[in-house]
Amino acid sequence: AQKVTQAQTEISVVEKEDVTLDCVYETRDTTYYLFWYKQPPSGELVFLIRRNSFDEQNEISGRYSWNFQKSTSSFNFTITASQVVDSAVYFCALGSRGNNRLAFGKGNQVVVIP
Amino acid sequence: DVKVTQSSRYLVKRTGEKVFLECVQDMDHENMFWYRQDPGLGLRLIYFSYDVKMKEKGDIPEGYSVSREKKERFSLILESASTNQTSMYLCASSPPPPQETQYFGPGTRLLVL
Numbered sequence: 649a650q651k652v653t654q655a656q657t658e659i660s661v662v663e664k665e666d667v668t669l670d671c672v673y674e675t676r677d678t679t680y681y682l683f684w685y686k687q688p689p690s691g692e693l694v695f696l697i698r699r700n701s702f703d704e705q706n707e708i709s710g711r712y713s714w715n716f717q718k719s720t721s722s723f724n725f726t727i728t729a730s731q732v733v734d735s736a737v738y739f740c741a742l743g744s745r746g747n748n749r750l751a752f753g754k755g756n757q758v759v760v761i762p
Numbered sequence: 763d764v765k766v767t768q769s770s771r772y773l774v775k776r777t778g779e780k781v782f783l784e785c786v787q788d789m790d791h792e793n794m795f796w797y798r799q800d801p802g803l804g805l806r807l808i809y810f811s812y813d814v815k816m817k818e819k820g821d822i823p824e825g826y827s828v829s830r831e832k833k834e835r836f837s838l839i840l841e842s843a844s845t846n847q848t849s850m851y852l853c854a855s856s857p858p859p860p861q862e863t864q865y866f867g868p869g870t871r872l873l874v875l
Contacts, residue, residue: 681862691771691850693866739805743862748793748812749820750864754804 650675652742654753661730662761669725669756671740677701679745682716682723687737687755699723730760765789766867768853774873781840783870785853791865792858794836796820796828799850799869811836812858843874 651674661667673682684696697707699716707714711728727734737757741750769784785794795810797820807820809828817828825847829837836855840847850871854864 683863685866691852691869691871693852693854695863695865698863741864746859748810748856748859748862749807750862752805754802 650677650680650742650744650751652740652751652753654740654756656756657754658757658759660759660761663732664729667727667730667734667758667760669727669738669740669758671723671725671753673721673723673740673742673751675742675744677744677747681743681745683741683743683750684714684723684725685739685741687739689736693739696725727758730758732760732762734758735760766853766855766865768851768867768870770870771868772871772873774875775840775843776875777844779840779843779874781843781872781874783838783840783851783853783872785836785838785855785867786834787836787855787865787867788834789855789857789865790833791855792833793856793862793864794830795854795856795864796826796836796838797852797854798822799852805852808838843872845874848872848874 653672680701682699685693713726715724737755739755740753743750766787796808797805811817811830827839853867856864
């Protein structure tokens with residue numbers, strides 16, 4: 649069975665601080681995919697990134713960066729210099745080859761205080 | 763650009779009513795999904811469909827049914843709405859493997875009185 653754990657439920661930061669969201673996954677599959685989604689107060693889940701299990705390169709996109717480490721089964725997400733617009737729930741998800749379903753973590757509520 | 767739309771953003775229904783939630787995608791995706799989201803429980807998969815007229819139960823199918831008559835449209839049906847079905851309902855679609863990234867609609871907040 650696939651499982652995703654996002655231990656921190658709510659994280660509050662002051663604007664311009666960095667915030668890191670932890671995601672730990674469990675899978676027996678050798679080929680799998682990891683995702684991060686953002687859910688702002690409006691409700692829609694917005695796709696942020698997808699990572700394949702065979703590609704451990706870290707990625708940076710603007711103020712967002714992702715650290716994928718197979719050795720610790722983690723796919724952590726950092727927001728640098730947070731802004732109020734980053735206030736949202738962030739979900740980590742896991743999928744595997746040939747399986748249409750994704751396993752989602754419970755989400756991290758990020759509150760950025762101006 | 764990826765586009766998934768849902769028929770309503772907010773819906774209020776009475777107990778016992780039959781409720782239809784519609785989802786349409788314009789990306790020619792094979793797979794479509796219905797989730798519900800509740801505080802503390804995260805996203806839970808209700809049903810998904812991997813082709814027209816094909817469906818599979820998710821983790822919490824009880825009290826729901828689905829219909830997929832056309833590739834772009836996936837309907838969630840509450841045969842007899844109950845108060846415990848008050849929730850946020852999210853639809854998603856994805857292409858077939860290996861590109862399984864799911865794209866979500868804006869969600870429907872359903873209140874059953």
